[in-house]
Structure formats: C-alpha cells, structure tokens
Amino acid sequence: MTTAGVAAGEVGHAHHDDRPFIRKYVFSTDHKIIGIQFLFLSLFFLLVGGVLAMLIRWQLGFPGRAMPLPGLWPRAMAPDGVVLPEFYTALVTMHGTFMVFFAIMPLLVGVFANYLIPLKIGAPDMAFPKLNMWSFWLMIPAGGLMLAGFFVEGGTAASGWTAYAPLSANPEYTGATYGQQLWCFSIIVFALSSLLGSVNYITTIINLRAPGMTWFRLPLSIWALFITAILALLAVPILAGAIIMLLFDIILHTHFFMPAGGGQPLMWQHLFWFFGHPEVYILILPAMGITSDLLANGSRKPIFGYHSMVYAIIGIAFLGWVVWGHHMFQSGMNPRLGTTFMVSTMFIAVPSAIKVFNWLGTMWKGSITFTTPMLNAIAFVAMFTIGGLSGIFMAATPVDMYIHDTYFIVAHIHYVLFGGSLFAIFGGIYFWFPSMFGKMMNEKLGKIHFALTFITYNLVFFPMHILGIGGHMRRIYDPSQYAFLKPLQPLNTFISVSAFALFVSQLPFMWNFFHSLFWGKKAEMNPWHDNGLEWTVQSPPPHGNFAVTPTVYHGPYEYSRPDMEADFLPQNQPLPASAHAAAH
Amino acid sequence: MSHAATHPAAPAEEGLGVYTQKLGMWVFLCSEIMFFTALIGSYIILRWGSSESWPVPQQTLNIPVTAFNTFVLICSSVSMVKAYAAAVHDDQAGLKRWLILTVLLGASFVGVQAYEYTHLIEKGFTPSSGLFGSTFYTMTGFHGFHVSCGVISMAWCTMRAFQGKYAGGKFHGIETIGLYWHFVDLVWIILFTIVYLF
Amino acid sequence: MATVEHKHPNYIAIWLYLAALTGVELVVALLHFLPRHWLIGALVFLAIWKAGLVALYFMHLKFEPKRLVIMILAPLPLAVIMVLFILQEFHR
Numbered sequence: 022m023t024t025a026g027v028a029a030g031e032v033g034h035a036h037h038d039d040r041p042f043i044r045k046y047v048f049s050t051d052h053k054i055i056g057i058q059f060l061f062l063s064l065f066f067l068l069v070g071g072v073l074a075m076l077i078r079w080q081l082g083f084p085g086r087a088m089p090l091p092g093l094w095p096r097a098m099a100p101d102g103v104v105l106p107e108f109y110t111a112l113v114t115m116h117g118t119f120m121v122f123f124a125i126m127p128l129l130v131g132v133f134a135n136y137l138i139p140l141k142i143g144a145p146d147m148a149f150p151k152l153n154m155w156s157f158w159l160m161i162p163a164g165g166l167m168l169a170g171f172f173v174e175g176g177t178a179a180s181g182w183t184a185y186a187p188l189s190a191n192p193e194y195t196g197a198t199y200g201q202q203l204w205c206f207s208i209i210v211f212a213l214s215s216l217l218g219s220v221n222y223i224t225t226i227i228n229l230r231a232p233g234m235t236w237f238r239l240p241l242s243i244w245a246l247f248i249t250a251i252l253a254l255l256a257v258p259i260l261a262g263a264i265i266m267l268l269f270d271i272i273l274h275t276h277f278f279m280p281a282g283g284g285q286p287l288m289w290q291h292l293f294w295f296f297g298h299p300e301v302y303i304l305i306l307p308a309m310g311i312t313s314d315l316l317a318n319g320s321r322k323p324i325f326g327y328h329s330m331v332y333a334i335i336g337i338a339f340l341g342w343v344v345w346g347h348h349m350f351q352s353g354m355n356p357r358l359g360t361t362f363m364v365s366t367m368f369i370a371v372p373s374a375i376k377v378f379n380w381l382g383t384m385w386k387g388s389i390t391f392t393t394p395m396l397n398a399i400a401f402v403a404m405f406t407i408g409g410l411s412g413i414f415m416a417a418t419p420v421d422m423y424i425h426d427t428y429f430i431v432a433h434i435h436y437v438l439f440g441g442s443l444f445a446i447f448g449g450i451y452f453w454f455p456s457m458f459g460k461m462m463n464e465k466l467g468k469i470h471f472a473l474t475f476i477t478y479n480l481v482f483f484p485m486h487i488l489g490i491g492g493h494m495r496r497i498y499d500p501s502q503y504a505f506l507k508p509l510q511p512l513n514t515f516i517s518v519s520a521f522a523l524f525v526s527q528l529p530f531m532w533n534f535f536h537s538l539f540w541g542k543k544a545e546m547n548p549w550h551d552n553g554l555e556w557t558v559q560s561p562p563p564h565g566n567f568a569v570t571p572t573v574y575h576g577p578y579e580y581s582r583p584d585m586e587a588d589f590l591p592q593n594q595p596l597p598a599s600a601h602a603a604a605h
Numbered sequence: 606m607s608h609a610a611t612h613p614a615a616p617a618e619e620g621l622g623v624y625t626q627k628l629g630m631w632v633f634l635c636s637e638i639m640f641f642t643a644l645i646g647s648y649i650i651l652r653w654g655s656s657e658s659w660p661v662p663q664q665t666l667n668i669p670v671t672a673f674n675t676f677v678l679i680c681s682s683v684s685m686v687k688a689y690a691a692a693v694h695d696d697q698a699g700l701k702r703w704l705i706l707t708v709l710l711g712a713s714f715v716g717v718q719a720y721e722y723t724h725l726i727e728k729g730f731t732p733s734s735g736l737f738g739s740t741f742y743t744m745t746g747f748h749g750f751h752v753s754c755g756v757i758s759m760a761w762c763t764m765r766a767f768q769g770k771y772a773g774g775k776f777h778g779i780e781t782i783g784l785y786w787h788f789v790d791l792v793w794i795i796l797f798t799i800v801y802l803f
Numbered sequence: 804m805a806t807v808e809h810k811h812p813n814y815i816a817i818w819l820y821l822a823a824l825t826g827v828e829l830v831v832a833l834l835h836f837l838p839r840h841w842l843i844g845a846l847v848f849l850a851i852w853k854a855g856l857v858a859l860y861f862m863h864l865k866f867e868p869k870r871l872v873i874m875i876l877a878p879l880p881l882a883v884i885m886v887l888f889i890l891q892e893f894h895r
Contacts, residue, residue: 143617148625216636224629227620234618254636255878259885262643266743273732275739277647283657283736288650291889292643342881346888355892570617622868631871635878642882649886654893663833672829676822683818686861690811780863787861791854798850802832803843 034145034565035558048158050150051564055157056136057457059127060450062160064534066123069168073116075524080104080112082517084499084510097176106498107196110179113496115170117182118204121304122211123164125438128446129307130215130253131157134222134246136457140555140562141243143231143571143593148224152217159214166207170200178204181496183297186278186289190270205268212261215253222250231554233573237331238592240553240577241324244331245310248338249303256299263292290352294345302341305405305437306334308445309376312401314577315448316380318551319395320387321588323578326379333372333379340369350418351425359418366416370409377406388581388588393467394549397448400475404440408433411486426496429489435482447471447530454534455548459560460541466533473526480519484512550589552577557591630781634788637751641792644747645799648740660737662801665730667721674717675797678752681710682790685759685783692776700771700779704763707786711756718749741800748796751789758782812860824853 038045046054079088088094091102098108135153139146147153170177175198180189188194189201226239226247239247266277267289276282278289317324324330346354346362380402389395411433415421424430447470454462491509493500500506500513547556554571555562571593579590584597621628652659662668684706691699722742725731732742762782765771771779828849831837837845859865864872 149629216633219636220629220632223632224625228625228628230618230620232617254632255639255881258636258640259643262640262647265747266644266647266739269732269739269743273742275732275743276736277651277739277743282733282739283651283655284739285651285654285893287892288647288889291885291892292647295885295889343884358888358891621870621874623871628871631875635875638878638882642878642885646882646886646889650889650893654890668829668833672825675825679818679821679825682857682861683814686814690814693811784862787857790861791857794853794857795850798828798846802828802846 035563035568036565038564048154050146050154052135052139052147052150052153053457053561055153056132056134058157059131059135059160060457062157062164063124063127063131066119066164067128070116070120070124071524071527073112073119075521076104077109077112077116078517078520080109080498081500082514082520084501104498107179108176109498110181110195110496111170111177111197111200114179114181115167115177118167118178120438121182121300122208123160123167125304125442125446126215127160129304129442130218130222130246130249131160133242133307133311133449133453134218134250136453137242137555138222138225138246139229140456140558140566141240141553141577142226142229142234143554143567143573144225144229145565145567147221148229149217149221153221156214156217156221159210159217163207163210163214166203166210170197170203173199173203176200183293184264184267184289185293186267186270186284186286187280189289190267190278192271202268202271205264205271208264209261209268212257212264215257219250219254219257222246223254226250231567231571231573234592235573237328238573238576240310241313241327241330241334242307242310244334245306245313248334249306252299252303252306252338252341256296256303259292260296260300263289263296266292287349287352287354290349290354291345294348295342297348298345299338299341301437302337304442306337308401308442309334309405311445311449311452312380312398313383314551314553315394315398315445315452316383316402317578317580318452318549319392319398320384320389321580322383322387323576323580324379325382325385326375327576327578329375330379333375336372337369340365340372344369347416347418347421350421363416363418367413370413370416373409377402377409392451392549393462393464393471394448394452396468396471397444397451400444400471401441401448404436404444408436408440411436424489426494427489428485428493428495431495432482432485432489435485439478439482444475447474450534452549453555454537454541455544456555456560456562458538458541459544460537461544461548462537462541463533466529470526470529470533473529474523477519477523477526481516481523484516488512488516547591550587552579552589552591554592557593624777626777626781627784630784634784637788637792641744641747644740644744645795648744648800651736651740655736660735662737662803665725665728665737666741666801667724668801670717670721671797671801674714674721675793677710677717678714678790678793681707681714682787684710685786689776689779689783692771692779693774695772695774697766697769697772701763701766704759704766704779708756708759708763711752711759711786715749715753715756718745718752744796744800748789748792751792755782755786755789759786812865814860817856817860821853821856824849824856 038051049055049058085103087102088099088104089102094100094102099105104112135147175192175196177197177200178184178189179195179197180201184201184204192198192201195201226243266275269275270277270279270284276284278284278286280286313324313330344362344366346358347366350359384399411429415424415430415433451462451467454460488509491506493506493509501510544560546559549556554573557571558567573592574595575590575592577592579596581588582590582597584599590596684703688700688703688707691703730738732738759782762778765778828846831842831845831849864875
C-alpha cells in the first residue's frame, strides 16, 4: 500500500475475508486482530505483574513468615515458603519491568493504538499491515526472554526495573548470572516491537485520514496516541542504546558504566531517564485521550476546550524531554543542572492541570450516566489528580531530598499508573469490548469490579504516602530492621491485606471478560451512542473496515446539539442544515 | 470489492505531502537518529567528560584504509542515487547495473571493516581496551550492522529489479531503500570524522 | 504524487564535491597544522557540510515539502540537549 487513502465516497476496502484460519487469526495483518492479540497477551502479563506484587506484599505485610504451600516454592526463591532477600529484589525488579513494558505499554499502545487508529480516522488498516503483525509477534520472544529469567541459574535480573549501573553491569553484584543479560535482550526485542508500532501509528495518522478528517477533527484518543507514538519513536532508541552498552559491559567487558575502566555510572542514569521520563508520558497520555472520549460520551457534552486539550498534550510531550533529571536529584549530579530540572518539572504541571480542569468542565452540567466506562473515566480524573499533586512535592528538589526512594514515590507512581492508566484501560476495555467482539460486557459485574477495585486500590496506595513521609524506603526487604520503621509495620500489614483484596477484586473482571466473549449480550449498533467512526460499521467491523470510505463533516464531540433531537452526531453525518455557518 | 485498492487516488487528507512508504522510512530514520545519538552521544560524553587523556586514534586505527573505505561508501551512495534516477526514467538496464554496483560497494565496505576488526583484535585492541575500545567497537559495530542489513535489503531489491518489479517507472521501493542507504552513509560521514580523525 | 518534477541534481558533481571535502578533512586531520580546538571545529564543520550534501541532494530533502524537513529536523534539538546536559555533569 503505497498510496495515501482513498478519495471521498469511493468504494472502501471492506470485504469478506476468506483466508485460512492461521492467516486470519494467528498471523493476521488486520489491525483489529492484532489489537486483540495484544489485549490477551498484555492482560496475561498484567496478571503476572499482579502475582509478583502479591509476593512482595506478603513479605512486607508478614515479614519472614512462610507463604501458603511452603514446600512448593523453589529453594532458590523462597525456601520453606519464606521469601529470600535476593528473591525479593528480583521480585521488585520483575514487577516493575513486567508492569511497565509488558502490561501498561502494550495495553495502552499495542491494544488501543492498533485497534482504534484506523477505525477512528476512517482508514481500511494501518499503513504497513505486515510490519504491524511483526510488532505483535516480536512481543512473544520478548516476553519469553523476560520470563526465562525465573528459570535460569542465579534467577532474574535484580537491579530494579531501572537497572542502575554498576549494580546491573556486573553479574557478581546481584548474583544474577544470566538474568540481567536476558533482561537486556528482552527489552531490545521489545524496543524493536515498539519501533515498528510507532512507525505505523505515525505514518497512518499523517497519511491515511479519511476525507474531512482534518487534524482538529481528530478524537483526543487519536491525538494522544499520535503524540505518544512520537515520544516512543524518539525515546525508546535511547533506551535500546543504553541497554546495548550495559549488555556489552556485562558480556564484552567494555567500560561504559564501570568506574574501574573509566566508565561513568551516572551516565547510565542520565541515559535511562532521558528515555524514562518521556516513557512515563507514554504511559499516561493514551489514558488521558481515552478518558476524554469516554467523559464526553458519558456526559453527553462536547469536550471542554478541545483545542487547549490538544495543545496541552503537545505541551506535555514537549516539556517531557527536559525534566528527566528530577529522577536523579539525589544522585550527586551537578546541582546547577538540578535547579534547571526543578523549574522545568514545575512547568509541566500546567498542561496536566489544564486537562484536569477541562475534564471537569466537560462533566459540568452534563447528562451523566454512570456506566462502567464512565465510572472508570471519572476515577481516572480523581486519581490522576492525586498522583499529579504528589508529583508537585517531588518536583521541589529540597522536598525530594527527603522523599526520594521512599514509599511516597511508590504511592505517586501507583496513583498515576494504576489510578490513572489502569482505570482508563479498564474503561477503554469496557467501552470498546462491544466493537471488538460484538458482545456487551455485563454491566452489573462491571460496576462491582469498579467499586471493589476503587476501594481496595485506595486502601493499598493512599497509606503509602504516609509510610513514605515516615521515611519508609523503597525496595526494602525487611523494614523492621530499622527501629524508626517498626511502628509503621501495622500499616504495612494493612496495605498487604488490602492488596490481596485488590487482587481478588479482579476476579469479577476476569470472569466478565471471558464469559462475555462467548455468552455476552449481543451488542446493538453503536451501544454507547458515540460519535466515533468505529461505531458507524457493524461490530466487529469487517476486514477492511469501511464498505464506503467515510467523509467526515465535523469534530468528534457533537453531543447534545440544541438544534437536534438526537443527543449525538457521528462524524460521518453532516451537521444539521441550520448549522453550516458554524461548521469548522 | 477491493478493486479500490489499486485506485491511485489523490490523498484523502493531505499529510506531509509524501507517499506513505517514503514517509514511513523517514519516520523510521528519525528513530535511528536517536539510536545513534545514544551511542555517539555517550562517546562524546565519555571522551570529553573524562579527565584522563584519550589515546590518539591515528596510532591505533588504520586511517588510510578507513579513508578509502569512506570513499567506497560515498561511491555506493552515488550509485544508489543513480539507480533511483534510472528507476524514475524506467531505464531498467541502468537500474540493474547501478543496484549491483551498490551491493558490491556496500559489501566491500563491510568486508574492509571486518578486515580492520580482525587486524585490530590481533594487535590486542578489543572492546575491553579502555573507553576507547568500548566506544569504538560499539559505534562502528552497530554502524556496520546497519550497513550489512542494508546490503541484504539491497540484494533483495536487485533480485526484484531483475524480476521486473520496478518496471514502468515504479520507483517508490528504490527511493525508499535508497533513503536508508544514504542515511547509513551519512552516519558514517559523522563517525569517521569524530572517531578516526580527532 | 509527483515528487520528481524537479530536475535531477548533478549527482556526479555532488560526488566529486564529497570526495574533495573528504580530502580536505584528511589534510586538516593528518597534517596537524591547526591548533587543537580549531582542528576539531574545522572537522566538525566539514562533516556537517558533507552530511548536509547527502541529505539535501541524495536524500532529496531540497525538493521535498518543508513540513517533511521540519519533521526530520525535530529529533536534532533533543539529541543536542541530551548530550549538552549530560556533558555538564562530567565537565564541572
């Protein structure tokens, strides 16, 4: 496919797909199938990350106590069911790694970018469908390499998901004989997958928009995914380069990060966080985009301040490149650099705040229906605000001196990544499940899942702010070794019990998801009365998406127009005759 | 119903004004800029950030041979762009000739690099030979890897040219792979200067 | 989409230009007649000039839409920021 798009009103590309099963559902080049493949794979890794978290919380809540089924745990990890300190550091490393690279990123980008972009812009598929297929299938060896760490001598990498050198650069320091190398290879393969995806998303959005789908008529989910893809395109290669240098330090005995050979450990931190900061915006921007679409739909109102929302996304992405040092305030880096980073970090709060106010403005005086997707989207706004506010504390270097590497940071991370990204992901899954599978998820179970998750999640992570201010450090195996932390142990136990409850609260979701796949209520056409182009075709859409290439007449948030009876107007339907002067 | 796929229609909504395959390659090249920034940037940081003196490259590396290799790579860029021009004007014989020359020149570059590496390693200059060794092998190694991938892709393109896949003025594939090839040459222009000549 | 309406530049002329610039680089680098800082400055300048020739003429950026050129130039400030900031770290 070398030409851009098809002209308006032309016969589209939708057609019956009668290829064999393996080309249709396994090695598929159809973006919708690939998005669904990502969905299954990343939900699996979300479960893996969650299980690892439960093991961490067991040790913190009940230090030194044997886990259930003591005899079944491998001796190298938890002899007689008691988590070893070395295994604990491996656990925190793998929890972070799986959640960031194999759960949240693929869920936000692999699933929603793949599934939504061609549909919502009116294209038949991505610009490079075969590359897209590779993007998914590369995740299999990437995930396999990462899981393999659990089965090799010395266990997995144990230097944190941030893999700081020189701890990560010499296997003798952590005892992970092969684990760190496997980690490195896994992330390199992941980076290739991410790269292929980014190239596809960017090219598709630039070149394959349907007639009338101008830039400022794009839904905010697409804007967010577009800017995210640009961030990933430019940031992930830095990570790949840094990891290659780390790998060479380990296996070729180069000296990039090893002081003995003249290397600079601090350079690892700079390179990693130069990637790492845009990375966290990759982890939140698509969630913000999804939230915008869900809130407008659930409030039956246009997004408040669409243009400023777009500029805020661009502003966040722009500023996100020059704040990375705020992860390193305590590293001993040049203090003058530190000041620069403090100022830029405070600035970046502004576009995020603009978005929060605009979401509130969207809901204000809307006709809100509290469906499951809407509940999750509203929770996103509230929880992200809390996470963002704790971020302001950290931006101030003097404050960060105290709270760096404490549970205050852990609270912040989880408020933005779980309270933010994951709630948006849940909302997105409930919302687009009917499009993907032609069935509705059970609404009652959805609300139960939401309520239980929301409550237990806050019980787990809010107290962590308190722990952090109390001086409880991160990644620590046994806090009770410090007298000043002993009084906080009951809080740790409380968090752990809440965490187990949080894990169990995901069961209604798992049940709902799989049950609805087969026995869910058949979805009517456009069940959410949404304006997106994906709802103008049957669910699931046919291969090639549109029988007739749609023409787009207006923006995506025409809800509750006073000059219309219906409270929504899909993008491929013209504005009412009276409104032509106002059309933009 | 998919006959529309062969319809060379005008773009639906104007993007950046280039056809999709070329745009995709440029987007990819932007990521490659960042990848080489990580490697070359680290070299710059380690070299000019270190208080110790850096070995004089001329004393370890073979400048004349590498200068010749640089010339070879530049020639391969010329032959590549001549191949592109031939494809545009539907000069199939020219296209095949220039593509074969590009493959040969590219393969020679890799061959000379490989020869340089064996020679250096025999002399005792390895990736673990201090920061100089670490940065030298990583940067030139990954560049060489990119050239090798380019040579393989170019060979595949040449095969397709012989199958007539670019006949009738269908130059998009040639132009697209050409961009990758020129990029690899461009990176080498920078590498040669800052690694070998300083 | 006709991006080839322009006349082809003289590729052989560009080739000779590149060869000549490489020659100048070698002379500057190997004959040691410039003080160190000037040497580095001159070589960097020459390298950028050569890279520019390849980008503008072989990669046809001179004839492409300006928006494409802006997109491609976008990563460069990021690269510069990264290297400059981190250099601050070690060059106190």
